[in-house]
Amino acid sequence: KRPISVWRYKEFLPVRIEPVTLQEGGTPLYHLKKIGEELGLPNLYAKHEGMNPSGSFKDRGMTLGVSMAKQLGKNIVACASTGNTSASMAVYAAKAGMPAVVLLPAGHVALGKVAQALMHGAKVISIRGNFDRALEMVHELCVTHGIYLLNSINPYRLEGQKTIGFEAVDQLGCVPDRIVLPVGNAGNISAVYKGLCEWRDVGYIDTLPMMTAIQAEGAMPVVNAIKGNLPEVVVEQNPETVASAIRIGAPVNAEKALRAIRETKGCAESVTDEEILAMQRDLARYEGIGVEPASAASVAGIRKLAEQGMLDPKEKIVCVVTGHLLKDPETVIKQCAPPIEIDPTIEALLSVL
Numbered sequence: 311k312r313p314i315s316v317w318r319y320k321e322f323l324p325v326r327i328e329p330v331t332l333q334e335g336g337t338p339l340y341h342l343k344k345i346g347e348e349l350g351l352p353n354l355y356a357k358h359e360g361m362n363p364s365g366s367f368k369d370r371g372m373t374l375g376v377s378m379a380k381q382l383g384k385n386i387v388a389c390a391s392t393g394n395t396s397a398s399m400a401v402y403a404a405k406a407g408m409p410a411v412v413l414l415p416a417g418h419v420a421l422g423k424v425a426q427a428l429m430h431g432a433k434v435i436s437i438r439g440n441f442d443r444a445l446e447m448v449h450e451l452c453v454t455h456g457i458y459l460l461n462s463i464n465p466y467r468l469e470g471q472k473t474i475g476f477e478a479v480d481q482l483g484c485v486p487d488r489i490v491l492p493v494g495n496a497g498n499i500s501a502v503y504k505g506l507c508e509w510r511d512v513g514y515i516d517t518l519p520m521m522t523a524i525q526a527e528g529a530m531p532v533v534n535a536i537k538g539n540l541p542e543v544v545v546e547q548n549p550e551t552v553a554s555a556i557r558i559g560a561p562v563n564a565e566k567a568l569r570a571i572r573e574t575k576g577c578a579e580s581v582t583d584e585e586i587l588a589m590q591r592d593l594a595r596y597e598g599i600g601v602e603p604a605s606a607a608s609v610a611g612i613r614k615l616a617e618q619g620m621l622d623p624k625e626k627i628v629c630v631v632t633g634h635l636l637k638d639p640e641t642v643i644k645q646c647a648p649p650i651e652i653d654p655t656i657e658a659l660l661s662v663l
């Protein structure tokens with residue numbers, strides 16, 4: 311019996327060579343008992359994608375993307391990133407012995423992610439612009455210089471990310487009624503939807519979960535398109551949110567995401583930075599689950615939908631929490647009271663307990 315992991319599902323994956331792998335996937339599906347009780351949702355779960363090799367779900371896409379780069383005989387891989395894509399690509403390119411180039415929006419990438427891209431040997435370029443501009447630039451670089459582009463416009467990235475849904479169904483023992491994801495470039499929600507459609511088409515499952523997109527209030531083109539019943543998203547020029555991973559105004563996979571939400575009668579909701587940070591703290595303190603701010607948005611969105619009476623209490627809900635808490639330590643330090651510093655004596659210690 312194959313262990314729960316990305317390559318357990320190799321028959322649904324397009325790579326035929328020996329993959330570049332770091333045993334990605336197989337992430338835990340946690341029952342959110344306390345937060346579920348608070349919200350009247352006894353079947354609320356979180357799939358902790360921060361437990362992947364590089365600490366985010368991007369590893370699922372990169373094991374495919376970098377394997378494909380190798381299969382296609384590419385020499386260099388590149389991406390623009392709000393951080394986790396670049397961290398993951400650096401890790402898998404290192405494993406494959408392939409040079410990597412990453413473009414990051416200067417001043418808006420969480421410390422842990424920059425540390426990973428640097429330590430794993432990528433050429434890290436920080437541009438004076440936002441993620442959307444970085445993506446335009448790396449796209450042009452790849453087209454003009456034959457470099458392999460590994461952003462989520464690369465279909466092989468999404469192939470690997472399909473496995474989040476496969477694992478959730480295998481772990482839950484049934485198809486969840488709803489899968490909730492934080493949405494930035496909208497690759498992940500599109501990938502999970504595509505995978506479960508494939509399982510329905512081959513008769514593995516006969517229902518699809520309601521695909522639910524959660525965005526930060528300062529960066530919510532998909533939410534606006536769904537709530538405004540628009541045919542396509544209106545690009546936001548100046549996306550802003552503390553959840554830097556989803557600070558994206560022009561999601562390249564928007565069309566796929568709108569289809570995923572609409573065809574499954576899902577929904578899209580926004581949450582404020584305060585609601586995101588409150589949920590990041592609650593997941594850590596009540597459930598022992600440490601995630602970066604963007605990841606907490608999915609559960610923060612469920613709290614909001616529950617409070618608005620939009621959810622059936624019987625729903626089986628899987629929230630994808632997408633990246634590890636350690637990715638963005640600076641935001642945590644800013645949110646928390648500092649450690650209490652004392653003289654090295656027991657008396658001093660007892661005086662502060």
Ligand SMILES: Cc1ncc(COP(=O)(O)O)c(/C=C/C(=O)C(=O)O)c1O
Nearest residue numbers: 391392394395494495496497498632633
């Ligand atoms: C923690 C975390 N949570 C959610 C998302 C949104 O996923 P998509 O909607 O598929 O983009 C990201 C995305 C990050 C990047 O886009 C990048 O790293 O360049 C993330 O890092």
